[in-house]
Amino acid sequence: MKAAVYDGTDIIIKEVPKPILKDSQVLIKVKSVGICGTDLAILKGSLPTPTPLILGHEFTGEIIEVGKDVDQSLVGRRVTSEINSHIDKDCYFCERNMYTQCKSRKALGIDIDGALADYIAIEEYLIHEIPQEISYQEGTFIEPLAAAYQTFEMMPLDKDDKIMAIFGMGKLGLLILQVALLKGLKIIAINGSEKKLKLAKKFGAFHVINRLKTGDIVKIIKDITGGLGADIVIDTSGNPAALKDVISSCRTRGKLHMKSTHGLDTPINLTDIVVRELTVYSSRCGPFEKAIEGLKSGKIKIKDLISREYPLEKIKEAIASYEESRDHIKTIVTLE
Numbered sequence: 001m002k003a004a005v006y007d008g009t010d011i012i013i014k015e016v017p018k019p020i021l022k023d024s025q026v027l028i029k030v031k032s033v034g035i036c037g038t039d040l041a042i043l044k045g046s047l048p049t050p051t052p053l054i055l056g057h058e059f060t061g062e063i064i065e066v067g068k069d070v071d072q073s074l075v076g077r078r079v080t081s082e083i084n085s086h087i088d089k090d091c092y093f094c095e096r097n098m099y100t101q102c103k104s105r106k107a108l109g110i111d112i113d114g115a116l117a118d119y120i121a122i123e124e125y126l127i128h129e130i131p132q133e134i135s136y137q138e139g140t141f142i143e144p145l146a147a148a149y150q151t152f153e154m155m156p157l158d159k160d161d162k163i164m165a166i167f168g169m170g171k172l173g174l175l176i177l178q179v180a181l182l183k184g185l186k187i188i189a190i191n192g193s194e195k196k197l198k199l200a201k202k203f204g205a206f207h208v209i210n211r212l213k214t215g216d217i218v219k220i221i222k223d224i225t226g227g228l229g230a231d232i233v234i235d236t237s238g239n240p241a242a243l244k245d246v247i248s249s250c251r252t253r254g255k256l257h258m259k260s261t262h263g264l265d266t267p268i269n270l271t272d273i274v275v276r277e278l279t280v281y282s283s284r285c286g287p288f289e290k291a292i293e294g295l296k297s298g299k300i301k302i303k304d305l306i307s308r309e310y311p312l313e314k315i316k317e318a319i320a321s322y323e324e325s326r327d328h329i330k331t332i333v334t335l336e
């Protein structure tokens with residue numbers, strides 16, 4: 001089968017053996033794969049992985065074969081998959097239902113081969129069926145949307161949490177924005193792309209800030225929050241240089257939430273966090289059921305988030321599309 005393989009320096013399309021199906025697995029014909037900031041971090045060398053590695057972890061496809069221990073009726077189902085396998089099931093974290101932090105976890109497309117290939121074999125317990133209302137392309141948003149929901153699973157809101165500033169209006173920022181609006185928060189969106197800020201406004205942000213056109217983001221946020229700062233500030237920008245403003249624009253005793261996985265060491269002003277008693281949250285993979293429901297119900301809108309679509313053979317162009325324009329949101333690779 002064909003696969004997009006990262007060899008440690010580059011991503012190349014090559015012929016690799018079709019996966020051998022284990023008794024507990026399903027074999028999936030891959031239909032659509034989303035390219036993600038994590039993939040770019042791997043290719044830039046800032047997120048170390050074993051090599052050679054088939055990339056791709058936001059994907060959908062159709063089950064075409066099942067292992068001996070799996071219900072035969074699953075063949076033909078349209079599915080997506082969680083990315084963290086947790087093989088032992090009895091570690092400290094698994095015993096407490098924190099499967100995504102399992103000590104033996106292996107993440108698809110990061111620790112083990114991913115989905116940028118004709119086929120992928122997946123443990124049955126990781127699979128989620130996609131309802132007909134969600135297309136294969138739209139289904140590639142389930143994993144990042146689950147991560148957006150996870151923001152609020154990890155960070156309970158209280159009565160004083162009213163205004164949230166979101167740094168970064170890429171795919172994740174725009175998904176978190178929509179989930180936050182459903183939670184009743186008012187949103188300030190910060191980005192360098194007018195197009196993305198327009199979209200943030202269309203979704204319901206009450207104030208947008210173009211960081212390239214304004215000198216002092218912190219001052220603007222303070223001005224529109226009665227001098228206090230935002231109750232919650234979330235960083236999805238993937239830009240370590242943004243962190244100074246992220247921290248400074250947070251209200252005293254407010255909440256910071258870290259969402260970027262750029263893999264880079266980042267200096268921060270810890271004293272400002274300590275003196276003003278900020279609480280720091282972080283979160284990553286989340287509840288797929290909520291993400292599927294959000295898409296199915298139409299509460300979360302993603303049509304405007306797909307910027308480009310490429311076939312697998314054009315993986316280099318697909319990756320390059322992220323650097324082409326500030327306005328770019330998401331590229332999807334579609335397989336025949």
Ligand SMILES: [Zn+2]
Pocket residue numbers: 086087088089090091092093094095101102103104105
């Ligand atoms: Zn475990």
